[in-house]
Amino acid sequence: MLSEEEAGVLRMVLTRISLVVPLVVVVSTAAYFLGALSPVDPAESVLGPDPTQAQIDAVHAQMGLDRPITTQFLEWASGVLRGDLGSSLFSHEPVTTMLARALPVTLSLTMGGLVISLLLGIPAGIWSALRAGRLGDRVTTGAVTFWQAVPNFWLALLLILFFAVHLGWFPAVGYTPMSEGLGEWLRSIALPSLALGMSAGAVVARQTRSALIGVLQQEYVRTAMAQGLSRRRIVLKYGLKNAGVPVVTVVAFEVAGLFGGSIVVERMFSMRGFGTLAIDAVLRRDPDVIQGVIVVAAAVMLLVQLVLDLSYAWLNPKVRLS
């Protein structure tokens, strides 16, 4: 038997899944049919410039693109239900294999960027909020505004030039899987994570600052003061938990942003992650690969949303019961 609280959490998880799954179905279906309207013809990238119509038709037949689009879709969809996401038109490699190879790269960068953004953003936000309106706050907020404007792929380029090329501390290109050693893995993702995490950290800092300023004006902070609790304890124990909800929300958005941002940054570092997969597929129109990218990205975001919902429930007890 579940307790009332557990039942509430379970209900929340199921609601979230029931909202996102139809969305993924709709989006991937729409993307499939819209993709057929794309002006890019996969045959062109196989045949090179100025092919004859006969050549094009032959390639189409070979790729199975001459069949009706509904037939193609149904075939793909029935495959998805069996766990088969199809294969690339060009390399004939199964999409699941391609995704399994690319996802760790992108997830490593996303998580690395997230860790850096939190390590930078939360202390900066707290520091700023506790000095709100005073010099320290204005200087920090100014720095944060500046960092927010630094494009992550430009920062990536500067980091490569300085730390990899000039100082030689980190590899300039390439991803080392975790299986080849934790240290090497960390070294390979350090610079891209930093490039991703800096501007995301600026957003986290802003949100932490304004959330904490809001919380510190609440009456329950005065109650804690009236109890004679120390400033430090009020901020670290009471303030941060209450300020958590808006901060967690922005962090969830940041995860999506970092995931997208890693598409560019991994290009900068010549890592073969999700972005390279997606962009190559878009430029040549490789339908199964595009679909695979969409479905898996949606699944990752679903997971993020679930974690977000669970942390809301912890941060704000009222959510648990409603």
Added chain:
Amino acid sequence: MTVSVTDPPGADAPLATGSGARPPGRGRLARRLRAKAVIPVAGGFLALLVLVAAAAPLVAPFDPATGDLLHPSQLPSGAHWLGTDSLGRDVLSRLIYGARVALLAALVAVGVAVALGLPLGLVLGYRGGWADRVVLRAAEGINAMPFLLVAITLIAVLGPGLFKSMAVVGLVYAVMVLRLVRGEVLAAREELYVTGAAVTGASTARILWRHILPNIAPSLIVQVTTMFATSIVAEATLSYLGLGTQPPEASWGNMLADAQQSAFSQWFLAVPSGVAILVTVLAFNLLGDGIRDAFSREDTGNVLDARGATVAAPAREQDDDEPAPAADDALVVVRGLSVSFPVPGQRGAWTPAVTDVSFSIGRGKVVGLVGESGSGKSVTAMALAGLVPSPGRVGARSITFDGRELAGADAESMRALRAGSLGVVFQDPLKALNPAFTIGTQLTEGLRVVHGMSTRDARREAVEWLDRVRIPGAAARLRQYPHEFSGGMAQRVMIAMALSSRPTLLIADEPTTALDVTVQGEILDLLRELQAESGLSLLIITHDQGVVADLAETMLVMYAGQLVESGRVADVLGNPRHPYTAGLVASVPRNRRRTGPLPRIGGVVPAADEWGPGCRFRARCPFATDECATGPVPLRRVAGGSSRCVRTGEGLAFADPAVWLR
């Protein structure tokens, strides 16, 4: 230490009584926008950028697409101010043409976003219904996906190219605009004037255009500004990836891609386009921040930085009688307490909230503090507890608590005082309790952290206290959160929390105002009982004379930041010596027969800048004479108390209800 004229009064100057303070100006928006230095600076830069971009063919020194292959990858020189790229093209010229692309691209994206998102958001927010729910769900889903991935997927459909890509970016942004507008419309729709317009039969289009749009304009303008910034980055990103501007056309994004190709041989190429993006994005963001700040001022004060009273100079602006010497066993003696707050938006201007208040509280005695909202009674009590939120300033000639001088005490001594000798019960218990922690955590926190009890002892003590304030099932309720308590029960928790550190003074700030009438009596009974039991002193703040008559022995009446009358409760309520007190007494419904109009004090408590030089009550006083306006009215000692009225002692029937029937 030098004291400049802009220094707030407090430490060494008597607090101003409104002469120096200006009302919080509701200046015109244009003035507020100009007042932010960042707006003209950022806006000016962007205007210049637009100008340069528009005049690119005239301004750019070279053709952006044709290079001088004999002079590739050069550092800045007289001929090429920013050097040349790997194909020998002039970097400055490409940068200028790139600005054109960037701004145009941003315009496309933002244009699409507003053109689609604004009308849809307006209609959905105003109409509601199932369409609203469906669209909102879809919008949430799209916004939860990685933005770049959504854009790339859609570009897969349309094919690469600058304008197609930016239209796609605009489509994703439209979803954000839609959500913002919808939310704002929902809020605005509830506003009275909108409901009013709907009742008078205005058409939907007219209501949306005339009443709702102006209301949501500020947040929309801010979002559009930030969207320009993110569009610039989006264009650069997509062009860098090869999905936007196609080479050889210049864009800041593909300039960076070129720079990366040759970065190892010529690092400088990475600088100009990156700086261009950075500065442009920064300008848009600063503009957005500036506009937002102009519309809504951030309130940054908080009670965390509250400081105790500073020692104020003994000089007094009023020629008050020296207060009757406090009894030898008085627990609290306050002399010349003043509190002031800064005027929002005006540096160095301070507005007084409480001026020169003196009183004392005997050991084991109950003192009632009454007055209308805005009279300064809560501020007075919070000043005593050192809980006036920063940046408020508290000054006093002297505040002694149990013989200890608190004027000039640092924040740490005030904290120690609150931890031990002083407890506070606030007005709204459901706001005063922290929603994110259980009652048990909050109740035991002080016992554990401040009084060093073990968790187990603290819990046992907490259960005892909940029993004592008559909360049934105490042990189980410790595990509950504040929202699971009714107002009355929550106030019992607050009382238990305040008393658990065994204070000698309890400040109860309107402890029953936020509660149902039915439970008010219970809470008051509880307070009286606990006070009698433990022999603590109680300062009870209320606007309800019934409460004072019930509980207190002496009472203080405050008006517009001043003490206007004090004395034994029976004397003050039975025979008021100040017209204000008399008006309060006369306007209590239960003191009157229930026929005809009710007696009342006309008007409202004046703001500090309306106090003027004379009696602060004169505008509302039926007994006011010319003499009342001439100068400060001193507080005079009268039998068993004091009164601040020039006509006290003239034998006037202040409390005659007929006088207050106007």
